[in-house]
Structure formats: C-alpha cells, structure tokens
Amino acid sequence: ATGGFGYIDDMPRYFLQARGNKFFVVGNANTDDGTNYTSITTIVNNGMWDATGDSVVWSRSANVPAYLTDGAGNPEGYAIPGLVFDETGTNGYLVYIGRDGDATDNLTFQPIIYKSTDGGASWTKQAAFNWATVPTIATIASDLSSVNRPSFGSVKDITIDANGYVHFATYIHGAFSDNADSLGYYNVYNLWNGFVCDIHQTATGWDAFVIDTVWTKDVDEANSPTTDPLTWDERFQMSRLSDGSKIFYAWMDTDTLLGEYNLYPDIYVKMYDVATSTLGPKVNLTRGGAYDANNYWMYFSDVAFDMGSYYQLHISTSDLNLSDVAPVNHYYMNGVYLDATGNLIESVNELPMEALVSLYPNPTSGDLNIAFNDNASGNFNIVVYNTLGSVVMTNNIDVTGAVVRTISLENLPTGIYMVEVSGDNGKTSKKVIKN
Structure with a gap:
C-alpha cells in the first residue's frame, strides 16, 4: 500500500x-x-x-x-x-x-x-x-x-x-x-x-x-x-x-x-x-x-x-x-x-515515393545514405541539384526490398543541395546540407 x-x-x-x-x-x-x-x-x-x-x-x-x-x-x-x-x-x-x-x-x-x-x-x-x-x-x-x-x-x-x-x-x-x-x-x-x-x-x-x-x-x-x-x-x-x-x-x-x-x-x-x-x-x-x-x-x-x-x-x-x-x-x-x-x-x-525512401545523416560532411524500406522495388534514379538548379551528380540503382545505398558528397562544396529520388512510384525531393 x-x-x-x-x-x-x-x-x-x-x-x-x-x-x-x-x-x-x-x-x-x-x-x-x-x-x-x-x-x-x-x-x-x-x-x-x-x-x-x-x-x-x-x-x-x-x-x-x-x-x-x-x-x-x-x-x-x-x-x-x-x-x-x-x-x-x-x-x-x-x-x-x-x-x-x-x-x-x-x-x-x-x-x-x-x-x-x-x-x-x-x-x-x-x-x-x-x-x-x-x-x-x-x-x-x-x-x-x-x-x-x-x-x-x-x-x-x-x-x-x-x-x-x-x-x-x-x-x-x-x-x-x-x-x-x-x-x-x-x-x-x-x-x-x-x-x-x-x-x-x-x-x-x-x-x-x-x-x-x-x-x-x-x-x-x-x-x-x-x-x-x-x-x-x-x-x-x-x-x-x-x-x-x-x-x-x-x-x-x-x-x-x-x-x-x-x-x-x-x-x-x-x-x-x-x-x-x-x-x-x-x-x-x-x-x-x-x-x-x-x-x-x-x-x-x-x-x-x-x-x-x-x-x-x-x-x-x-x-x-x-x-x-x-x-x-x-x-x-x-x-x-x-x-x-x-x-x-x-x-x-500505390505508395508515394516518400514512403519508400529516407536519407541520412543530414547534415553530412561526406557520405549520404539512401535507405529504401521493405516496400521498395524497381529501378531508381538519384539526382543531386545545387541551389542554382544545376545537376551536380546522378546515380541509377536497382532495388529489391530493404537496402541502404551510399553516395559520396565529399567532393561537393559546402552548401545546400536537393536530392531527388524517382522511380515507378513518382519522385520525392529532400533538402540535404553538406558541411
């Protein structure tokens, strides 16, 4: 008691x-x-x-x-x-x-x-x-x-x-x-x-x-x-x-x-x-x-x-x-x-792209991990843009289920970038800070 x-x-x-x-x-x-x-x-x-x-x-x-x-x-x-x-x-x-x-x-x-x-x-x-x-x-x-x-x-x-x-x-x-x-x-x-x-x-x-x-x-x-x-x-x-x-x-x-x-x-x-x-x-x-x-x-x-x-x-x-x-x-x-x-x-x-993918760490000084969950499947195109809208990097990968793929931003200048991931489910853009 x-x-x-x-x-x-x-x-x-x-x-x-x-x-x-x-x-x-x-x-x-x-x-x-x-x-x-x-x-x-x-x-x-x-x-x-x-x-x-x-x-x-x-x-x-x-x-x-x-x-x-x-x-x-x-x-x-x-x-x-x-x-x-x-x-x-x-x-x-x-x-x-x-x-x-x-x-x-x-x-x-x-x-x-x-x-x-x-x-x-x-x-x-x-x-x-x-x-x-x-x-x-x-x-x-x-x-x-x-x-x-x-x-x-x-x-x-x-x-x-x-x-x-x-x-x-x-x-x-x-x-x-x-x-x-x-x-x-x-x-x-x-x-x-x-x-x-x-x-x-x-x-x-x-x-x-x-x-x-x-x-x-x-x-x-x-x-x-x-x-x-x-x-x-x-x-x-x-x-x-x-x-x-x-x-x-x-x-x-x-x-x-x-x-x-x-x-x-x-x-x-x-x-x-x-x-x-x-x-x-x-x-x-x-x-x-x-x-x-x-x-x-x-x-x-x-x-x-x-x-x-x-x-x-x-x-x-x-x-x-x-x-x-x-x-x-x-x-x-x-x-x-x-x-x-x-x-x-x-x-x-039917799932929108943002349901399939996440990016980390953010901010990053070098590597950026792109994590796909269990529902992800197919071919995905990754495009990195600078603040002027210019393409500074592209990558194309095949995914079946949960996987983490890594791209390197090490050689890019410090600043803000937009990372666009597109596939059959549409596309999503996420802001990433390179420090």
Missing part, C-alpha cells in the same frame, strides 16, 4: 499514455464481496521523468466516482473509467459510466465526467449533461428502448482532438427497463453486438455519431474454444495523429457467416477527419490475407504517423493457442497505410 490505500496498476491496456516527460496510467483500489463491487476508487498514476536519476518518479491520486448505489449500498457503475490528458499533461479527463445523481434522468447508465487542471493531482466533477438531447443517442433510445432511454456501455477508449475536445468510444444500447434493480439490462437488435459511438465535446456541450456496428457477440466461457476457457471482446481502440486532426478506430469482428460469436476475428479500421467532421470507409485489414479470421489480443497504438500525403497506423495481433501452456506469437502489422480519405493503400505501387 502507498499513500494510505492499496492500488493496482492496470497496465498496459488501460489508457497508458506519455505526454512529453509525463506518464499516466489508470489503477484502482476497488473492493468487492466476491460477487459485486462494494466500492469504486480510481487511482491515477502520475509519472515524471527524472533525467538525473534516469528513472520515472511516480505520484498517485485517488478519485471516487459519485455513483448512485443499489439497494445493497453497492455502486451502480462500471469499475474502470477512461483516462486522457492533453499534450501538455496538465489538463486531463476521467470518464465514468454509471448512475449519476445529478443527472436529469438517473435511471440509466450514462457518462460522468471529471476534469483535472493540475496534471492529475486533483479531480473535479463536471456539470451533468442531458444526453437525451443528442440526436444520435435519442434515435438509438427511441428505436431500441421500450422506456425511451439509452444505456451506455463501458468506455472502450478515449482521446483528445485538434480542438482540445474529448472523444470517447462506447456502445450505446436501448435500456431494457427503468426499474432501479434492472438498469444493467439493455436491448439490442437480434444477432448484433451493438452500435459503437464516438461521444465528443463541442463548443456548446456534447454530441455523438455511430462509428460502426460490431456484429458478433463477445466470446464467453461457454463458447470459448480454449482448454481453459478464455473470454474476449472486440477490443475496440482509438488512435490519432499527434496534432489531433485525424482520429482512427480499430476493432475485431467475425464474419457472421462463420457464427454469432467473435471467434474468428478480422481487424477493421476507420478514420475520422476532425476538420470536416467526416467518417471514412470501413476497411478490413486482414480478409483474404495470411491472418484472415485469425486475429486475437489486438493492440492499437494511440499515436498514428502523419507521412505527408498518407497516414501510418500501428497495430499488433496475436495467435490463439487452444492450450494455456503453449507460447503465443505476436505480430506487428506492416504496411497499414490510409490515404487522405481513409481508404487503404493496398499495394506497393
């Missing part, structure tokens, strides 16, 4: 994030009676990099969500909140899902928001919001709930966009009942797992849109294929560009032709453009390939790379071994690139 309370760190899946020299991860000091949680206490672990000691110095704060309680006095809400901080690591949010005594309608599980303005040292509950005023949420409640109430699932993932607004992903269902003893029950369309929605801040409050439908059911113990039953869900996760201008979603789902449970998952992604408020197409990354219907324990990096004219996503996937003692293989998915509209760049020939 530390600081007067016991704690559990929920690494690595639960909202571990780095903001400059600061680190954050959710933990808990929840208590239970063997069946139900009897108290919910969130521990926010705040780390600060200490360069002098080459280590991270941790502090912790505790927050108890203001859930209403059931007849036995137990909190009515999910145990793990969503946690996110802005790029400064100063302003953060905890998003819980449960019964809110301050809400207009407290007979439903709904978001409860806490905010920190001091790097997670303290948390303040935000004013309750009337979620029934959000058109997407109201429509789902009207279509699926006999009591015209939404029912929110736990927070799947959470991020902050370019405008500083929070986005979190969760299922929204139709509440089955408004009886205080039955608030955990909900309605869903037959043979659907449900709608996953992006709920996000706006200048005037909150809004939401449906990201997509997850079709197959979570795998429970009764339907688990492993020797010692394992359970899993769709592992819905979010990522974003470092500037927050694009948000990406990834999840696992099984073709319904293979059954009603998520036993043979493919990996799907979608992109959301913050500036235009548009959602890109649903992309199946694995169908028809080596990992078709065979993806488990997926992880999605919370940061995607802006490569200029396209975006690189970082995803890992794993095997499923039926035995609990056999090793599990983990794989990083190479070449997950989306274009500006959110469509998958499916072949090497």
Whole structure:
C-alpha cells in the first residue's frame, strides 16, 4: 500500500499514455464481496521523468466516482473509467459510466465526467449533461428502448482532438427497463453486438455519431474454444495523429457467416477527419490475407504517423493457442497505410515515393545514405541539384526490398543541395546540407 490505500496498476491496456516527460496510467483500489463491487476508487498514476536519476518518479491520486448505489449500498457503475490528458499533461479527463445523481434522468447508465487542471493531482466533477438531447443517442433510445432511454456501455477508449475536445468510444444500447434493480439490462437488435459511438465535446456541450456496428457477440466461457476457457471482446481502440486532426478506430469482428460469436476475428479500421467532421470507409485489414479470421489480443497504438500525403497506423495481433501452456506469437502489422480519405493503400505501387525512401545523416560532411524500406522495388534514379538548379551528380540503382545505398558528397562544396529520388512510384525531393 502507498499513500494510505492499496492500488493496482492496470497496465498496459488501460489508457497508458506519455505526454512529453509525463506518464499516466489508470489503477484502482476497488473492493468487492466476491460477487459485486462494494466500492469504486480510481487511482491515477502520475509519472515524471527524472533525467538525473534516469528513472520515472511516480505520484498517485485517488478519485471516487459519485455513483448512485443499489439497494445493497453497492455502486451502480462500471469499475474502470477512461483516462486522457492533453499534450501538455496538465489538463486531463476521467470518464465514468454509471448512475449519476445529478443527472436529469438517473435511471440509466450514462457518462460522468471529471476534469483535472493540475496534471492529475486533483479531480473535479463536471456539470451533468442531458444526453437525451443528442440526436444520435435519442434515435438509438427511441428505436431500441421500450422506456425511451439509452444505456451506455463501458468506455472502450478515449482521446483528445485538434480542438482540445474529448472523444470517447462506447456502445450505446436501448435500456431494457427503468426499474432501479434492472438498469444493467439493455436491448439490442437480434444477432448484433451493438452500435459503437464516438461521444465528443463541442463548443456548446456534447454530441455523438455511430462509428460502426460490431456484429458478433463477445466470446464467453461457454463458447470459448480454449482448454481453459478464455473470454474476449472486440477490443475496440482509438488512435490519432499527434496534432489531433485525424482520429482512427480499430476493432475485431467475425464474419457472421462463420457464427454469432467473435471467434474468428478480422481487424477493421476507420478514420475520422476532425476538420470536416467526416467518417471514412470501413476497411478490413486482414480478409483474404495470411491472418484472415485469425486475429486475437489486438493492440492499437494511440499515436498514428502523419507521412505527408498518407497516414501510418500501428497495430499488433496475436495467435490463439487452444492450450494455456503453449507460447503465443505476436505480430506487428506492416504496411497499414490510409490515404487522405481513409481508404487503404493496398499495394506497393500505390505508395508515394516518400514512403519508400529516407536519407541520412543530414547534415553530412561526406557520405549520404539512401535507405529504401521493405516496400521498395524497381529501378531508381538519384539526382543531386545545387541551389542554382544545376545537376551536380546522378546515380541509377536497382532495388529489391530493404537496402541502404551510399553516395559520396565529399567532393561537393559546402552548401545546400536537393536530392531527388524517382522511380515507378513518382519522385520525392529532400533538402540535404553538406558541411
């Protein structure tokens, strides 16, 4: 125990994030009676990099969500909140899902928001919001709930966009009942797992849109294929560009032709453009390939790379071994690139030249390395120009896969040069300093 309370760190899946020299991860000091949680206490672990000691110095704060309680006095809400901080690591949010005594309608599980303005040292509950005023949420409640109430699932993932607004992903269902003893029950369309929605801040409050439908059911113990039953869900996760201008979603789902449970998952992604408020197409990354219907324990990096004219996503996937003692293989998915509209760049020939080649060191006093990655193939022409636009060097090379070729700038005068690399995929020009 530390600081007067016991704690559990929920690494690595639960909202571990780095903001400059600061680190954050959710933990808990929840208590239970063997069946139900009897108290919910969130521990926010705040780390600060200490360069002098080459280590991270941790502090912790505790927050108890203001859930209403059931007849036995137990909190009515999910145990793990969503946690996110802005790029400064100063302003953060905890998003819980449960019964809110301050809400207009407290007979439903709904978001409860806490905010920190001091790097997670303290948390303040935000004013309750009337979620029934959000058109997407109201429509789902009207279509699926006999009591015209939404029912929110736990927070799947959470991020902050370019405008500083929070986005979190969760299922929204139709509440089955408004009886205080039955608030955990909900309605869903037959043979659907449900709608996953992006709920996000706006200048005037909150809004939401449906990201997509997850079709197959979570795998429970009764339907688990492993020797010692394992359970899993769709592992819905979010990522974003470092500037927050694009948000990406990834999840696992099984073709319904293979059954009603998520036993043979493919990996799907979608992109959301913050500036235009548009959602890109649903992309199946694995169908028809080596990992078709065979993806488990997926992880999605919370940061995607802006490569200029396209975006690189970082995803890992794993095997499923039926035995609990056999090793599990983990794989990083190479070449997950989306274009500006959110469509998958499916072949090497579609990749722009800047995706295939990099130059180093820069500046250089002599040799310049031209590194081609695994996707590079074919004949490439290298031309070096001076500041007057005159050609001072040319080279022609054949490349198949990852390779580094070196040219010498040693005999060129000190100055700035443009190195142009061209091939079947177009051309790219990079400025190089000779010192």
